[in-house]
Amino acid sequence: MDIHYVCRHCGTGLGKLNPQNVSTDELGFQQLTEEERQSMIYYHQDGTIEVKAICEDCHEAMERSPSFHELDTFIQ
Numbered sequence: 001m002d003i004h005y006v007c008r009h010c011g012t013g014l015g016k017l018n019p020q021n022v023s024t025d026e027l028g029f030q031q032l033t034e035e036e037r038q039s040m041i042y043y044h045q046d047g048t049i050e051v052k053a054i055c056e057d058c059h060e061a062m063e064r065s066p067s068f069h070e071l072d073t074f075i076q
Contacts, residue, residue: 001019001022001047001048001049002016002017002018002047002048002049003016003017003018003019003027003048003049003050003051004016004048004049004050004051005017005050005051005053006050006051006052006053007052007053007054007055007058008040008052008053008054009054009055009058010055010057010058012055012057014053014055029041039052040052040053
């Protein structure tokens, strides 16, 4: 199972893991609420897991413009 980390705002790939025999508990997914899991983790039919996170550029943009927090995407 591959795990791909992707920015939820701009779609930039942040990293990729190809762990062998790693559980979601070891990745810390159990610390998320059910709502957070549903909005952040996507299980693809091919077995790939996609985790939505925020890249440094989008994080900095959100700090400069707090109104961006209201939007699902702000990159045009």
